[in-house]
Amino acid sequence: MPIKYIPYTPNTIEGQAVLDNITRTKRVLRYRENNEVYNRLERGMPYYEVETVEQVGESSDNLIMRGECVSNCAYLKEQGIKVDLVYIDPPFASGVDYAKKVYLRRNPKLAEKIKTAKKELNSEDFKFFEEKMYGDIWQKEEYLNWMYENLQAIRSIMNENASIYLHLDTHIGHYGKILMDEVFGEDNFINHISWMRSHAHGDSGQGSSHFGRVVDMIFYYRLGSEGVWNPQYLDYSEETIKRDYKYKEKDGRKYRLAPVDGPGGASKGNPYYEFEGISGYWRFSKEKMQKLYDEGIVVKSSTGKSLSQKKYLDEAKGKSVTDLWDDVYRVSPTSNERVDYATQKPEALLTRIIETSSNEKMIVADFFGGSGVTAKVANKLGRKFIHCDVGINSIQTVRDRLVAEKANFTIKEVKDGVNLFRNPQQTMDKLATLITGLQTKVEGVSNFWLGAINDSKLGTVPVYVPDLIDSQQKLLDIPTINRIINQEIQNLSINAKKVIVYYIDIDDEKELKKFIKENNATTTDVELKDLKNLLHETVVDDELEFSITEGKGEYTVSIDKFTSDRLQQKINEFNEKGNLQAINKGKKFDPINISEEGLELIELISLDCKNSEGEWFSSTEIKIDKLGYVIYDGEKSKDFWNGKITSKEKSLRIKVRNISGDESIVSVE
Incomplete structure (x- = not known):
């Protein structure tokens, strides 16, 4: 249950994702179930208890938060934290499932043999399986209502002169623009930026029935009259300089010149201009010369009238950036930036946004932080950052990137x-x-229900479970119960004596049961169940066996055995599926086999020599990359992991992260 609800704005929310003001000739643009959105907005943002998990480095205002956008905004608002710049790259409603490749690490014993044989590790030889990170599959109306609620939450914690960039693609971008107009105001719209993320080739190339899809849509809004605006420029290319300008060395610097035409220009009625004693005939009109003056080029007319001040080539601002960004490309598979995270954006993209719309020490926030590029770039540019995401893989990815950045x-x-x-x-x-x-998929039971249980006494019992991907469904309230008893139960084509309704949060259980009793016109019994109890009972922690030795002023922790029930199940599923596919194709399948020690399932080990409980403090840590090399406290090396980690102080706790991102903490007695 939330501790309380935080208002989105000081006053009651007016307006919602209905957009009745946009009238079509045949219909009114209306989002389904918008009344529920309105009720949630009136109730406010759910404020939950927030736990500090880890402190990295010195105390600062920089935050990494695992949680949903609305809940994170509730926490920030309760703490009085306002942000100066927001960049969000939410799901695009693209209809695509995003997965990550999970690579098994080298067994330390095998890696040592390879090192002895002086054989290079090749990632093509590695075993891996895929895990779904999130499904970007939405009904349009559900997506827009969800996005509208998030935008309202974000708006509530932005400074009065803050800026926001919403990054979408052509699947849903035009609807996103309408929502942004309503939440942030049409008058605050600045630019529709078209990001040409790649050249039209490969999967971006022209298809059998469409042009190459290479452009994303970024909507830029700036609040207030004093919002930050730092113009951005592109360097002049050598081709442009050679084509459009000549320059002359003087005092060790390069002066920029406009192109000089040959003698005879003046006799044809063209103005005669002189540059720092270098004379020539120019075919430019007076208007063209005025333009050169406005650009800061050093030009003097034949009459001696100076049109501008001295300007050096190395001080030229360059070509102004327009709303077509065709000079920033997506992260290639071979890029040093690559962190193997789906939907990763390039650092150059965020560098331009952050430099344009913020100054040093300002707060930059990303509520769908993904790979953590916003936080990394903000930190590099001297800004404060807030990274939020609901996925643990996102939190771990940005954490490791920022550890490397100190x-x-x-x-x-x-x-x-x-x-x-x-x-x-x-x-x-x-x-x-x-x-x-x-x-699942029981006849007579619609997709509203997760499925049904076949009970020997009661017959078919439909089961409702809230969609955890849609944060709007986490709270069981009267509007949801009303829909269940007065719509979904009555729409069942079976005679259900009972339905089970699972919930995450419940508004007021006593009040809900009273509402069911007074308003349930069917003979179907409604049983309410807490989903948290079910989830907590199913989690099996990974198991770690280790030994500690002391000598030469340091402690050595040796990892003897690592067991992960969750990973083993995943690997078994992978092997079964792969073997079946191989049989059908008449091929041989090479299964994933785990060693007895299981050390190839470990990605990171951290030692806490400071705290025996509570928030984690990483005194020292090692991360094993997919090539088997060790990263020591963020510093890359060419060392193979030997199954050990050392520290100057005695460890109080050990944290192990497996290759899928599950973390387990073991106390050292």
Whole structure:
């Protein structure tokens, strides 16, 4: 349950994602179930307890938060934190499932043999399987209502002169623009930026029935009359300089010149101009010369009238950036920026946005932080950052990137009572197997229900589970119950004696049961169940066996054995599926086999020599990359992991992260 609800704005919300003011000739643009959105906005943002998970470096205002956008904004507003710049790259409603490749690490014993043989590690030889990170599959109306609520929450914690950039693609971008107009005001719209993220080739190239899709849409809004605006420029290319300008060395610097035409220009009626004693005939009109003057080029007329001041080439601002960004490309597979995170954006893109719309020490926030590029670039440019995401892989990715940058930050987690595994999508995929006897796609039971249980006494019992991907469904309230008893139960084509309704949060259980009793016109019994109890009972922590030795002023922790039930299940599923596919194709399948020690399932080990409980403090840590090399406290090396980690002080706790991102903490007695 939320501790309380925080108002989106000081006054009651007026307006919603209905957009009745936009009238079509045949219909009014209206979003389904908008009344529920309005009720949630009136109620306010749910404010949950927030736990500090880890402090990295010195205390600072930089935050990494695991939680949903609205809940994160509630926390920031309650703490009185206002942001100066927001960049968000939310799901695009693209209809695509995003997955990450999970690579097994080298067994330390095998890696040592390879090192002895002086054989280079090749990632093509590695074993990996894929895990779904999130499903970007939405009904349009659901997506827009969800986005509208998020934008309202973000607006509530922005400074009066703040800026926001919303990054979408052509699937949903035009609707996003309408929402931005309503939430932030049409008068505050500055630019529709077209980002040409790649050349039209490969999967971006022209298809059998469409042009190459290479452009994303970024909508830029700036609040207030004193918002930050730092114009951006592109360097003049050598081709442009050679074509349009000549220059002369003087005093060790280069003066920029306009192109000089040959003798005879003056006799044809063209003005005669002189540059720092270098004379020539110019074919430019007086208007053209005025333009050159406005650009700061050193020009003097034949009459001796000076048109501008001295200007050096190395001081020229360059070509102004327009709203077509065709000079920033997506992160290539071979780029040093690559962190193997789906939807990763290039640092150059965020550099331009952050430099344009913020100054040093200002707060830059990203509420769908993903790979953490916004936080990394903000830190590099001397800004404060707030990175938020609901997926644990996002939190770990940005944490590791910032550790490598020697940044200071605090990691916090919104305690909404749900163990979401690594992300909501994986939890939803798992739920059907967690509810005993549940069958999906039961005849007579609509998709509103997750499925149904076949009870020997009651017959078919439909089961409702809130969609954890859609934060709007996490709270069970009267509008939801009203829909269930007065719509969904009555629409069942079976005679259900009972339905089970799972919930994450519940508005007022006593009041809801009273409402059901007074308003349920059917003979169907409605049983309410707490989904958190089910989730908590299913989590099995990874197991770690280790030994510690002391000598030569340091402590050595040796990892003897690592067991992960969750990973083993995933690998078994992968092997079974792969073997079946191979049989059908008449091919041989090479399964993933785990060694007895299981050390190839470990990605990161951290030692806490400061705290025996509470928030984590990483005194020292190692991360093993997919090539098997060790990263020591953010510093890359060419060392193979030997199954050990050392520290100057005795460790009080050990944290191990497996290759899928699950973390386990073991106390050292």
